[in-house]
Amino acid sequence: MIEVRDLKKTYQMGDETVAALAGVSLSFPRGSYLAITGPSGSGKSTLMNILGGLDRPTSGQYLFEDEDVSHLDDDGLAHFRNQRIGFVFQSFQLLPRYSALQNVELPMVYAGIEVKERRERAAEMLAKVGLADRRHHRPTQMSGGQQQRVAIARSLANHPDLLLADEPTGALDSSTGKDVMALFEQLNSDGLTVILVTHDANVAARARRRVGFRDGLIVSDEGAKS
């Protein structure tokens, strides 16, 4: 079970306040498959960053299987992220001077996986996203959609418990997008909890539960709650 209670995230810029999250409460069991939708600027990435331990809320609580993530210190948060979370960023965040293989290996380096195993797993993940023949190329030598797929491969490298995918098919053509969604669904069948943000109604329709955001709040919640 993963639960957030009355999360707020506020940005202060001089006299101005922006409420990215205005009080979000949500719970879901392991193995869930959620799609988060909503207008631009409604708080989706902000929630994703908090769930992934990449940001802290201004106030509120985040419980991950009874562990209070809100109270972890920086080292604890880094460990939580590396061991349990796979993240596909909206802007990919690949390291431009590393090859695709090295980008996918990186989470495994931090997790202490030894070189032979991590090389094999990175190559395997790149093959799953159709990039086996590109593993020695750098992100600057790839198209937008190819970069997105490297980011997807990297997110899965450490066998995470929770996959947070922020717009994971935005740069992909329809056929490649379907392949990626099929991969996510297979992993969800195997136990991975999947939360994705998407503007694509077809992608959202594939999730078992759809949570809608507006102005930093959840305004709709449809589908299976358990």
Added chain:
Amino acid sequence: MIEVRDLKKTYQMGDETVAALAGVSLSFPRGSYLAITGPSGSGKSTLMNILGGLDRPTSGQYLFEDEDVSHLDDDGLAHFRNQRIGFVFQSFQLLPRYSALQNVELPMVYAGIEVKERRERAAEMLAKVGLADRRHHRPTQMSGGQQQRVAIARSLANHPDLLLADEPTGALDSSTGKDVMALFEQLNSDGLTVILVTHDANVAARARRRVGFRDGLIVSDEGAKS
């Protein structure tokens, strides 16, 4: 009239050759409205970069209203870009330490527009994309979709002849995406030539002509040719 003849773009990496464009020929008159589609890695951004004077082909010709862009030197290419082309990049390419307003002003600075006029025009363009209240914020203080809209505002700042928009709605929710498309169509009615790359079938359907890519070649060309 804009014409490209047998464009090739080849990347050499050690022993490996990647043909991003394998011989593309295309012509279209001023005022056209084209959508370019195709799988990830099929050459769409590569063509867009060449059309926008941001890259050079390995071979082939590019004529923009009888001017041979292929033979311009670097200064000539920079002038061509700044004076005639508006570009929405797939990865936005905003300057992170500049405000939205300053990002939109930048093409006008290069074009020598004086400060009062360019400030007014930048504010006007940001209002057109629904970001009037965010003009003093930096890209790092914005969501993905908000950043995309700043990029769109910037592309229109210099009243270009040709708008090249690479995945201009990928980060936008459906409603905001429709507003942007309506803006492009209004500008096209007023004479702007619009070429956009999109993975979204709904967006492609709004264009008057649809050109399909695969493996660095044009494989389909439907709709109005004039």
